[in-house]
Amino acid sequence: MSDTDKISDDSQGTEEIPDPVRQETIETRKSKIVKKATRLFIKKGYAQTTMRDISKATGINLGNLYNYISSKEDILCLSFETYHDPAMEWFRREGIMDIEDPKEQLQTALRQMLIAIHDVMNDVLMMYRETRVLPPKFLKIVLKKEGDLIAIFENIIVRGVERKVFNVRDPFFAANMLVFQLSLYPLRNWNLKRYTREEFLALSEETILRAIVADNG
Amino acid sequence: MSDTDKISDDSQGTEEIPDPVRQETIETRKSKIVKKATRLFIKKGYAQTTMRDISKATGINLGNLYNYISSKEDILCLSFETYHDPAMEWFRREGIMDIEDPKEQLQTALRQMLIAIHDVMNDVLMMYRETRVLPPKFLKIVLKKEGDLIAIFENIIVRGVERKVFNVRDPFFAANMLVFQLSLYPLRNWNLKRYTREEFLALSEETILRAIVADNG
DNA sequence: ATGCTAAACAAACGTATGTTTTATTTATTG
DNA sequence: CAATAAATAAAACATACGTTTGTTTAGCAT
Numbered sequence: 001m002s003d004t005d006k007i008s009d010d011s012q013g014t015e016e017i018p019d020p021v022r023q024e025t026i027e028t029r030k031s032k033i034v035k036k037a038t039r040l041f042i043k044k045g046y047a048q049t050t051m052r053d054i055s056k057a058t059g060i061n062l063g064n065l066y067n068y069i070s071s072k073e074d075i076l077c078l079s080f081e082t083y084h085d086p087a088m089e090w091f092r093r094e095g096i097m098d099i100e101d102p103k104e105q106l107q108t109a110l111r112q113m114l115i116a117i118h119d120v121m122n123d124v125l126m127m128y129r130e131t132r133v134l135p136p137k138f139l140k141i142v143l144k145k146e147g148d149l150i151a152i153f154e155n156i157i158v159r160g161v162e163r164k165v166f167n168v169r170d171p172f173f174a175a176n177m178l179v180f181q182l183s184l185y186p187l188r189n190w191n192l193k194r195y196t197r198e199e200f201l202a203l204s205e206e207t208i209l210r211a212i213v214a215d216n217g
Numbered sequence: 218m219s220d221t222d223k224i225s226d227d228s229q230g231t232e233e234i235p236d237p238v239r240q241e242t243i244e245t246r247k248s249k250i251v252k253k254a255t256r257l258f259i260k261k262g263y264a265q266t267t268m269r270d271i272s273k274a275t276g277i278n279l280g281n282l283y284n285y286i287s288s289k290e291d292i293l294c295l296s297f298e299t300y301h302d303p304a305m306e307w308f309r310r311e312g313i314m315d316i317e318d319p320k321e322q323l324q325t326a327l328r329q330m331l332i333a334i335h336d337v338m339n340d341v342l343m344m345y346r347e348t349r350v351l352p353p354k355f356l357k358i359v360l361k362k363e364g365d366l367i368a369i370f371e372n373i374i375v376r377g378v379e380r381k382v383f384n385v386r387d388p389f390f391a392a393n394m395l396v397f398q399l400s401l402y403p404l405r406n407w408n409l410k411r412y413t414r415e416e417f418l419a420l421s422e423e424t425i426l427r428a429i430v431a432d433n434g
Numbered sequence: 435a436t437g438c439t440a441a442a443c444a445a446a447c448g449t450a451t452g453t454t455t456t457a458t459t460t461a462t463t464g
Numbered sequence: 465c466a467a468t469a470a471a472t473a474a475a476a477c478a479t480a481c482g483t484t485t486g487t488t489t490a491g492c493a494t
Contacts, residue, residue: 045349047264051452061473063454072452128404129346132262143407150408173412173420177398180405184397187345190360191367191393203390210428268482278443280484289482435494442489451480460471 034078102160124186167214319377341403384431
């Protein structure tokens with residue numbers, strides 16, 4: 001029936017070497033499972049998504065799924081990892097922390113985060129909803145990472161306050177509010193459909209900055 | 218075993234009258250189920266809470282539960298209703314819409330909403346998480362109510378802009394952002410535990426207003 | 435007392451779920 | 465080509481769930 005979509009570019013491998021080619025297809029397969037499952041989690045919710053759904057969506061046999069992942073819960077954790085890790089990396093890669101002018105620094109970071117979140121809004125919404133299901137140990141890691149992101153914005157704000165470019169009474173609170181505001185679109189999309197992407201980004205940036213920047217005339 | 222906690226203040230009733238006393242105990246019972254179930258939904262999530270859990274928590278026999286509620290889903294809907302209806306009523310009862318000065322009007326409404334949400338933060342968090350499970354028809358009602366609340370704030374903002382007390386480019390967007398910001402505490406409580414209730418309320422009010430009021434010197 | 439109504443209860447039903455196992459096919463190597 | 469290992473498919477397993485059923489109990493009117 002579906003004998004046309006078999007993997008055809010398999011290559012030979014030895015037992016000594018971890019077989020990078022085969023390894024890659026396994027990783028590819030795993031990531032395919034996570035990606036497809038994530039779509040289902042988004043659409044139906046984690047609890048309402050069955051392993052049989054995931055099997056059907058990936059085209060991988062039910063029992064065979066367990067050769068790539070260890071449990072349903074495992075898939076959810078992998079799903080979280082997929083989206084949480086790049087966000088933090090981007091800050092270093094883009095050299096945000098090296099920007100001298102605090103206002104430009106904040107603006108750049110803010111806009112980039114808004115764009116990134118806007119593009120994966122469904123995933124963000126899913127994460128907000130399914131956080132509870134994560135095993136406690138993994139939840140701690142996730143919250144730690146989110147805390148790190150907030151801390152970055154806190155540092156940016158603190159520096160801006162020192163230079164009197166920002167006017168913020170409590171930088172930690174402001175950073176928490178700011179990062180929270182980033183999720184406006186994913187969580188309130190149902191009432192914000194009238195805006196184009198660009199309209200929304202501009203309005204968000206403007207509104208968020210106004211609570212921080214000393215004067216924006 | 219538990220024969221001591223039987224209802225002992227039963228009174229007689231007729232068939233004509235809907236039996237206010239018995240009726241009351243039935244309503245009491247129903248609301249007890251919803252309240253206890255809500256606590257479980259908050260603690261474990263809707264999907265992870267079983268009817269057997271609810272039976273145990275209420276002390277009402279599993280099968281007997283269905284004399285008071287029609288389904289598990291029904292309980293969730295009732296749970297949403299419990300917290301959604303009072304918020305809207307309060308606006309009318311308190312006469313918020315009659316306050317002349319827009320800034321005072323906004324401040325009053327804002328502070329009251331912050332307090333109300335703070336007090337039921339776990340419930341709000343649960344609602345954010347379990348909205349997906351609601352039957353589509355009921356979901357529409359819930360979103361409508363939330364939209365109405367946003368519209369109220371939009372009106373307040375529009376009036377303030379006309380009087381040049383507020384400086385807002387897009388009142389609809391501002392209202393959406395404002396109402397969203399109200400949920401900061403329920404959704405980000407895990408990172409905001411350092412603040413006392415009063416500290417948090419003051420910071421929230423201050424931050425939210427700054428994005429709207431023309432000048433706050 | 436007696437019969438009636440409704441609440442209370444234990445047990446069971448049917449189904450759906452995550453996971454494992456078993457049998458079969460496919461590919462690779464000596 | 466034979467032998468071995470990996471990949472696949474389907475069925476089975478054990479359990480947990482929401483809901484229903486049939487029966488018992490208790491309160492009230494007659």
